[in-house]
Amino acid sequence: MAKLDLIMFEEEYKLLQEIIGRLAKDASAKVVFLVDKNGQQIAAAGDVKSIDATSLASLTAGNVAATDGLAKLIGEKEFSLLFHEGEKDNLHISIVGKRGILVVIFDQNSSLALVRLRVKKASKELQEIFDQVEQRAQKESDTGSRFESPFSEITDEDIDRLFGD
C-alpha cells in the first residue's frame, strides 16, 4: 500500500474522544467532530444524533480538499481555517496536523472568538496523539514487527458472506 493505514487503538481513541468532549463543553458548541482528511469520521462529541455524521465527514473532507486546491493555486500551502456562517448555526473547520480535520458546530450560545480560542488549545493536544499514532505506525512499518492483524486469515467465504452469498 502506498501510504500507511490509519490504525487507531482503544487507548488513543479514548484520549481523542476525551479531548473533543471537553472542547464541545468548553466552547459551548452543539457538536464537535474529528474527521480524517480522506473523509472518514474518527470521533464525535455533543448532540451527535442531530446530524448525519457520515455525510458531514465526507463533505467536510471534500470542502477542505477543494480549499487546499485553491490555496495551492494562489501559492499558499493550505488554508488552516474555514468558517461558514449561517442564520442560526455556524461551522468552524480547522486542520489538525497532517491528516485531521476538526469541525465545530455552534450557535448563538457561543461565539467565534471563544470557539477559536478553545480549538487552538484542543488542536495542540490532538496533534500530540496523532503524532503518537503515526510514530507507532512508522516504527512497525520499519521493523516489520506489526501486531497480529485480525485480517491475516480472511477468506473468500468471509467476503462472500458480506455480499449475502
Place this chain on the structure above:
Amino acid sequence: MTFINYASREINCKIVYYGPGLCGKTTNIQWIYEQANPEKKGKLVSLATETDRTLFFDFLPLDMGTVKGFKVRFHLYTVPGQVFYDASRKLILRGCDGIIFVADSQRARMEANIESIANLATNLKENGFDIRSIPYVLQLNKRDMPSAAPVTEMERLLRFRGEPMIEAVANQGTGVIETLKAAARQILMELQRT
C-alpha cells in the same frame, strides 16, 4: 488508506468509481443505493450540476456486515467524468483503497475510455499510488447498446494487468454488485498482506 478503528471495531474502505463522462459511474452508485437494505445504507450525497452532471462527487456509505468481528463499511465515491474537472478528480482519489474503472462500451467512446485510464494513472501517481498495484476492477458498461464494441476488442484496448473484467448494464443493475464485490475482494485481501 484503510481506517481501522480497534475501539469501535470498524474498518472503513474508500472505493472510487472512475471513467469518462457519461459512462455510468453515478448510475452504478444509484443502483446500489436503490437496492441496498435501508439499514445498511447511508444517505446518497450528490454534488451535481442542474443538469445532473456530477460536479464534485457522489458519495454513498454502505455497511456491509462483519468480517472477523470487525464491522466493514465501504465509502463509495464517483469522480466527475468531464475532462475539465481534472483538479476535482485528483482530490477525490486521496486516500482511496481501490478503483472501479467504468468503461463506456459504445465504439465512439473508446478513445475517451483510453484517455481516462491514462488520466487515472497520472492522478493516482500524484496521490502516491501505482495503477499497476492498487486494487482495480474494469467494468464494461452499457453492454446493451447497439453500438457496443465486442468484449474482446475492449479487453485488448483497456485491460492492462489481468484485472477482473465485468460486463454490465448499470441502469438495469446487471454486473453492478459483481463489480463492487470484485473490488471489495481485492481490498480486503490486501489487508491480509499488510
